[in-house]
Amino acid sequence: MVSDTKKALCDFAFPGELSSDIIMSMRKNKIHGCHYILVKDDMDVHGSSTVGTIDGKEVLKVEDVFPLVANAQIIRLMALHKALQSNGYDFSTPIKQIIPELVMVEEGVADEINCSDLAAHMSGLHRISALQDKNIRRDNIITQLQSIQPVHSFRSTYHQSDIAEPIFELIIERLSKKDYVAFIREEIFGSLKLKYSTISEDDEQRTIIKSNGRDMLKLLMCLPESPIYEHLFKIYKSNIEYPLVDSTQQASGCLSLIKISNNGIDSYENFSIGNGYADLYVDLKEHKARLAVLCKYPEAGGKERCQEFVSWMRGRLINHLVGLSERAEELVSDTSD
Template identity: 25%
Template sequence: MEEALVKLNVAGASIAVVKDGQVIHQKGYGVASITTKEKVTEYTNFQIASNTKAFTAAALAILVDEGKITWDDKVKDYIPEFKMYNDYVTDNFNIVDLLTHRSGLGLGAGDLTFIPDGADFTVKDLFGIFQHFKPVSSFRTKYNYDNLLYIIAGEIIARVSKMSYEEFIQKRIFNPLQMNSSFVGDSNIQDAKNVAAPHSAATGELKKIDRFAIGMIGPAGGIYSNVADMSKWMLTQLNKGRYGDDLKSLLFSSASSGKMWTIQTVLPNYISERYNTQFNGYGLGWVLNDMRGHLTAMHTGGLPGMLSQVMLVPDMKLGIVVLTNTENGGGGLAFAITRAILDSYFGLDDAEWIDNRARNLSRNIGATDAVTKEVWAQVDSLSGIKYNRQNLMGMYNDKWFGQMEIYEKNGELRIRSLRSPKLNGRMFFYDKNTFAVKWDYQDMNCDAFVIFDYSKRGKAQSFKMKGISPSIDFSFDFQDLDLKRID
């Protein structure tokens, strides 16, 4: 862990390993914040991001076990306002579909409603948002990772249980498992002690960035937890829902455990001679595959400056969780440490995973830098070009994302979203009908192109967008926007 922090330029991380029903290692490394220098401990809370999805699946499993819902129940029976991109999909979309990334929508469709944080979209906005997207595959045929449908799943939990999602997770999962320091969302952040600060190393220099505000995305990625609490969660999962000293208490049934660990959506199999992997797919909140003949259930999580990984090997009674607080290298650290520990249990040779991830990180940063530097170099070379700003300025509207304005301020051409205030930046001429946007928000690498469509008179009538960097986070789904002039 200490070697990985240095080689992958990560501020801090924590890890827990459980084996045969016992916690065998649980410790923090590095610092929770480079400004305060506070040390990471096993009780330091991190945003676990998409590792929240397994909790949402477990919450639904609890309701299934109690007979309050079934996995095959239609979403519209609980949320009549719910509407997909055609009537057949709307009528047949069930609870399992919410959790399995097989909706037919594209990767991260609609994620701009919550990333960057600070937008004013609510859960109610999501009920009708999906009708405005064009499917990229047939319903239930292909995997495309989705966040918004997990938020809908959280709404079903709230409507059936008559309590908020946050309250349900607290009362029905955290309290029974004595995950006493864990919580969902931002409301408890002021009372929480020892919370890791997010960092970025995108420029090569480690810097502290603002904490991502959870807002409406609790069921998709809103939990704060630490490895001491996550050990209890992993042990419960490995015991198929049973917990407590005598394992007589039941969080969810063995049948529900089996359902969550059954592949629902097939993923492309990746060739792994090292692990003899034969299958790969997604269950309910878990990625499922095999390594050296063992079923594994795992998930990663990522928010700005926060990366995590949970790995379970049920028949070995083995669980590993790694939480980190640094963009770029944090995901590589979680992967490298998890693989190194797995390899030791599998009896494999040392693959030098830390050096492997460090090389990958350097290569990826280099490739990204090359592309973005070329774009901004071209922008600089054309800084003197003349164009009619008035033909671009005005208000534009997208059916699901709302209005964006192109305007002039202090002699600069700028663009801003009326619903997502952090999407506000300066526009630079790039090529013909294309401009490059440098957002004021720079905690993530998300600068974008704006591509105009002009009328015969030369006035912009609409524009589309796409990310500049090849490694832009998929949640910046600029490509799904279709903005039409409204004034």
């Protein structure tokens, strides 16, 4: 039976006031449903909430899944680390040791580039959307890299690129001798018992991972136990752009995450928006807390409003989690009297 103190802490972590504020912001920004997840390790408080009814109209069910981009990067890195570690490699291992036929345009890069360079966006390579004429897929990425001119010199600056995705997927297939989609299903979804999450491929072999609040809660709860976790916080480049803050001086590039320093609070984040969906991951490492937001918006003119909503959610939930410990001490004192 859950103790009175434990129940009070859980109720305190998800107060009605928070839900009311979120519904109000969703209504204002015309958001068509939202899953949000909160984890506070030092209080043993965690949970997910689905806000799916606005003005009496149901727009989202608890079991409904949304496509992930920002949070999918964490899942992909967990899978990559597992494949590398099982074969005696790590993120600093030159990729050429795994894929000997790797050839790149910039001299010497093929011998040095590793998974950290790609995950930290320090490769200097284009985004896939800028290379549409090449029809990049994991089954042709090594051939295509032979002719892709870099945007920046290798390791010279931070430049966000999703070209790491097919490369990582190919590495996982080479090392595991399994199809990438099957590997994710078995080694990540299966091991974490993610009941609702799915992975599929589109016609261009781009993988699409979908999940909901309940499964993302399981992921966030176990993440600190993953061998990849501590690697996420290493800084590779300072003063970079991040759409949810105003100044580049606040942001630094890490391993797939971006460190934000604001008002004395350090957070490590990733955000993505497009095609009617947005997702956010935030890690408050010093406060032993994590959060995620998944939401849906109308594609016709809704992207800007959705970014405003996610920015608001980010600030609201960060402040909520940071303040929980202090306020919980008062709550525990009250319930023990």
